[in-house]
Amino acid sequence: MSELRIEGLEAGVQGRTILAGIDLIVRSGEVHAIMGPNGSGKSTLSHVLMGKPGYRVTAGKVTLDGVDLIRLSPWERAQAGLFLAMQYPIEVPGVALVDVLEAAAVAKGRPADEVRNRVEAEAERIGFNPALLTRSLNVDLSGGEKKRNETLQLAVLEPKIAVLDELDSGLDVDALRACARRIERATQEFGLGVLAITHYRRLLTELRPDVVHVLVAGRIVASGGPELADELERTGYAAYRSEADQVGEGADRAKADQRTDPFADPFA
Ligand code: ADP
Numbered sequence: 001m002s003e004l005r006i007e008g009l010e011a012g013v014q015g016r017t018i019l020a021g022i023d024l025i026v027r028s029g030e031v032h033a034i035m036g037p038n039g040s041g042k043s044t045l046s047h048v049l050m051g052k053p054g055y056r057v058t059a060g061k062v063t064l065d066g067v068d069l070i071r072l073s074p075w076e077r078a079q080a081g082l083f084l085a086m087q088y089p090i091e092v093p094g095v096a097l098v099d100v101l102e103a104a105a106v107a108k109g110r111p112a113d114e115v116r117n118r119v120e121a122e123a124e125r126i127g128f129n130p131a132l133l134t135r136s137l138n139v140d141l142s143g144g145e146k147k148r149n150e151t152l153q154l155a156v157l158e159p160k161i162a163v164l165d166e167l168d169s170g171l172d173v174d175a176l177r178a179c180a181r182r183i184e185r186a187t188q189e190f191g192l193g194v195l196a197i198t199h200y201r202r203l204l205t206e207l208r209p210d211v212v213h214v215l216v217a218g219r220i221v222a223s224g225g226p227e228l229a230d231e232l233e234r235t236g237y238a239a240y241r242s243e244a245d246q247v248g249e250g251a252d253r254a255k256a257d258q259r260t261d262p263f264a265d266p267f268a
């Protein structure tokens with residue numbers, strides 16, 4: 001049984017506080033969804049968890065099975081069992097997916113040929129064109145192929161905890177279903193714990209969450225069962241924004257963001 005434990009996490013970028021105190025525990029086999037409006041800090045949370053350079057943790061703690069992640073580099077966090085499916089997967093010219101996965105798995109003591117077989121089997125499971133396995137990582141791939149690619153990496157590497165940053169963005173319905181189903185199966189097959197960041201409920205129909213959290217202005221302002229996602233789909237975040245208005249600095253920023261939002265209602 002693994003456990004990702006986030007306690008009082010405050011973090012920011014370029015001197016700005018973006019996460020204003022996050023508490024969250026994700027255990028093996030659990031699926032937690034994080035929903036929230038644009039700019040609430042969802043991607044920042046995923047970046048801070050994985051250790052993207054440029055983000056500063058100013059308070060709090062993140063541990064995976066007792067290991068302090070904040071002090072580790074991203075590859076060390078990956079070896080500790082954390083995985084990030086990126087909102088915008090990066091293109092790596094000249095490096096093939098199959099070589100990346102083989103290197104990662106061998107570094108963890110798995111035999112290379114076992115990994116190759118597994119890559120092919122997983123590609124077939126999620127409908128990822130095997131011809132793409134030996135091409136440059138993500139280069140010239142469609143949005144759907146990139147997300148299938150992220151899912152394939154997750155399935156082969158078998159992390160303890162996966163953070164999915166908008167796995168559903170840029171995906172058609174078929175690819176979404178294939179990816180979400182594969183990840184849902186992983187929660188049973190190897191006890192994967194999932195932190196699924198999303199705007200939309202549709203990801204959660206396949207990837208059935210145990211808990212749904214609402215992130216507004218860098219804080220979790222509500223948590224509940226799957227019905228919370230249905231409610232948000234109907235009513236939006238309006239009810240939670242007013243709660244965030246009372247939580248200090250983060251709220252001031254949310255208001256400032258609204259003012260600079262080109263799509264904001266000028267009469268609001
Ligand atoms: P979400 O994923 O919930 O839409 P983000 O975590 O991407 O939100 O962004 C939260 C806030 O932090 C936004 O106001 C965004 O402009 C700001 N932000 C994120 N990354 C940076 C950065 N590298 N430099 C400056 N501001 C940033």
Ligand code: MG
Pocket residue numbers: 042043044087
């Ligand atoms: Mg985001």
